[in-house]
Amino acid sequence: MTNAKRIFYFYELLPGFDSGSSAQILRDYVTGGLPRLGWQITLPFKVFPNRFDGWPEFACRNEYSRSLAIKSLFFADKFFARLYLLFHFVAWARNFPGGICICVIREDKFLYLAMVLRVLCRFKLISELHEGGMPFASRSNTTWQYQTFLNSIDGIVFTSRAQLEYIVKLGFVPPRNAIVLPNSVETGKFSKATRSLSKDVLVLTYAGSFIPWKNVPLLFASLALLPSNYRLRIAGGKRNSSHADEYIRGLSSKYDVGNRVDYLGFVEPERVIDEVIDGSSVLLCPLDRSVSSMYATSPMKLVEYMATPIPIVAADVPSVRSLASEDEVFLASPDPTEFASAIVLASQSDCSVMIARANQRARTYDSKCRADVYSRWLVSL
Template identity: 30%
Template sequence: MNKILYVHNADFSKPCANRIQVLNMCKAFKNIGVSITLMSFNCDKNIIKNIYNEDIDYNTISLKPFVNYYFRSLLLFLRFLTIKNDYNHIYTRDLTFAFLVSKFFKNKKVIYELHDLSNGKMWHFLFKRTFKNLQGCVVISKGLKEELIKNDFNGNKIHVLHDGVDLEKFDINISKNEARGKLNLPKDKTIISYTGSLQSWKGYETFLKSYDYLKNKENIVYLVVGGSKEHINRLKEKYKNKNIIFVPFVENSKVPLYLKASDVLVIPNSSKYEISVKYTSPLKLFEYMASKRPIIASDLPSIREVVSENEVLFFKPNNEKDLAEKIKKHIKDKELQKLAENTYEKVKKYTWAKRAEKIIEIFNN
């Protein structure tokens, strides 16, 4: 297997889920014995260490970022021209870059990873012309593949690979009370948690509103981990009279501690957005599953691609009252803890290493 160049059009000094996913994939490639190089913006090893608390042992090519997305794509391509002879296998989440490399370098094997469908004419123009030259197209949900096939794209070139998890990182050996002690969280309360970014389609508002429908609120704490400090400050003001703890964005290496400190974990994705209903493969779902904590999730096709009633308790999307009912059920029925054991067994199929191995198979076809 030749070396892989992983190209991502993002500024790694501004952390979010897609950067974390890329770092996990690069680490997985390295761990299965592949020579991997990450090319992106502000992705040198010192920045990765300072922001993500990750020591990386693979090569990086770090560029200075610019605001315009398409200009950044062009910069990535121009940099690629200086190293093109070193890499015959290209993996990227940047469509413009994939288009340029696959068009002008037919001898390169290019895999493009797709996470959502754009409504923009430019995107559709590029994707149609890029797809025919790709070695393969990786999508993160069956919904995405079905939509592409519906639009006459060859399903044989489209590979569904859901997101994954690092089991060693998220199944840490620490008790609930020990985790709460480290995080200064109350040990005598039931903690219901949401971790992740605070985008509307992820349904965090449904989670927060469900608090009003709970009984025995004095014994329950909601914990929200994620979002900018400015956004968190606004939410603190809005929900100041409720027993809700807000923690702004923390580096991914600290998330396992918050999950282990929790009694129940919630995925409240909204049904009002197509990306949420059909296209997403939430990182938090796999992280939750690896933490061995009970999960309550929106009943959506994108979630059911991975889990069923044998692993999680579903609630009606955008229905804060039903979410509250399911939370009360989880608190009352301790037998539901067995669902968490089932999720852990299932998540073993969704490690980053297994995902990386499947990508190598696509390159070798």
């Protein structure tokens, strides 16, 4: 038992693939290869016992908890849901007499609870940094409080080098045990996507979220500047969301491109390659100039795109440059004219050398490669 290795991901995952973060956690921690390296993973799901629609099947040796499978009445009060999560965590930690025990938190709101629990249970506490854990989004409202958070954890995982540079730029001192580890991608699957070489109809594709800093309007504004043989294929939003439909219709009307936009709605992740990416001429990764997009995010769609044989146009912001260079993707400012010019260049060029470089970089983000690097770092803590 002393050689056992366990991870408790202190976060409530949502059912189905409506939540991109939940799907990414599963890929990084379960299907990506950590169990293959001897890690037992506990993920608390915020679901009912029969609500696993759309989730992949897991090997029986992988632990996953339905600890929050309580009635919806309790979910109206987060206190009960968090209390249930707390009880499950204590049971997990106290029943682990030896080996390596890791608790992963995403945001500082769980810090003090985790620190109290660490007095009762022996484990290492690390933070995996995402948008919600950055200083501007943190519950630690002062510089001193956020530095206390950084000082109180045993290690930190930056999912983008831009995050690390931003925190240092603000004057914070990150923990000594720090690693830059972008989210993983299943390169084998995305490498099978097909590129359209047609010049009669050029298909520009975006698959992702519609939250404001993703800058989806940039796609429509750029499309309006392009010749009529360019079409926009877009997938995203929430499952059965009328709001997303209205949002896309509104942008199509505003930029007068409605007859050139194909909105596919919400598409399950396992069907994105076949239904969305296949047959694309160019893949698009728009972002704005907010702090969230420039420094906080690690654009996982960009990494997925880089594994395909299709050229990419991405916003030229620090978070993108931390994952790719101008030798691998076409970079353009979040200005419609410049973004449209980059699209034309990408769609009219051979791009074979650039695509090969992007594919090579994507392989360094492969889920199995990430699991190997992450496992070695965790063991070294």
